[in-house]
Amino acid sequence: MIVVAPPTVGPYLSAKLRTLDGRLALVVPRVIAATSDEDAVHDLRVALRRTRTLLEVGRSVFGPFHADEVRAALRHVHRATGTLRDEEVLLELIASLKIDDPNVQGWLEVRRRRERAVRRALVRLIEAGELDRGRRLLEALLAFRVEPARDKRLNKFARRAVARARRRIERRRGARVDDPTALHELRIAYKRLRYVVEIFAEALPSPLAALAQPASRLQSLLGSVHDVDVVLACVKRARSLSHESRRQLLGALTRLREQHTARYQAEAGLLDRRPEVPLQASGTDSLRKTSTR
Helix, strand or coil: CCCCCCCEHHHHHHHHHHHHHHHHHHHHHHHHCCCCCCCHHHHHHHHHHHHHHHHHHCHHHHCHHHHHHHHHHHHHHHHHHHHHHHHHHHHHHHHHHCCCCHHHHHHHHHHHHHHHHHHHHHHHHHHCCHHHHHHHHHHHHHHCCCCHHHCCEHHHHHHHHHHHHHHHHHHHCCCCCCCHHHHHHHHHHHHHHHHHHHHCHHHCCHHHHCCHHHHHHHHHHHHHHHHHHHHHHHHHHCCCCCHHHHHHHHHHHHHHHHHHHHHHHHHCCHHHHCCCCCCCCCCCCCCCCCCCC
16 A cells, blocks of 8 residues: 655645746736836735745744845835825725825825835836846755655644744734734734635635635734824824815814724624634645635
């Protein structure tokens, strides 16, 4: 009888990273193209975030030094996409408030010019080869097979990664809604759980794979709160806004934040309704297809 060895995490994560690198290769021309592609920067940011998260999850597999080197090389471009997103969010959010104030509109025009400058800076960073450098390091990392001593059984590694991500959330679940920093950290913890589950979805039992949906929902709800917090901070620092304009904006943003925090509080127990799965649960080697968007 032929005995088939259970799948291990090294080849699994390597294949995921190659897929993500392929996405980066496809999206870069869209970002630097002269024609407008509203989704290009978003797709680049998602691919970079997933790549860096996967490398963090796989530090013990690929080796902490090498995984961290690749993550660091991708950091500058990733941060530049985040800065651009903050500007996009500010413009969209302030416009949604529909405040008919010439002073506010003048301030928004300044922010639009800043958004265009930040976008050009991102393109220059990519054209200077900053992203290519990170991708070359990633290629080098994947050129060698994983050291056998680091290559653990896939299903066991996956369940432990999910358990660690859930513990991160539990440590932060007491965050107060009036504490932007604590809520931001909780949002990141939900995002981490979502990504970990999506990375290992094919290797997880159904109850654990199902955690991706509530984690994504809670991340999104807290993301809306965080977006308002970022814009609130910008409005408070804006020197060109008059006292009355600032007062109008802060009042409208505060009311919007209260609406978002209320929605989060109403759904904060989503993960609690999911059944627990023992670490040694059986039947986790079966493969399932799932969305990696």
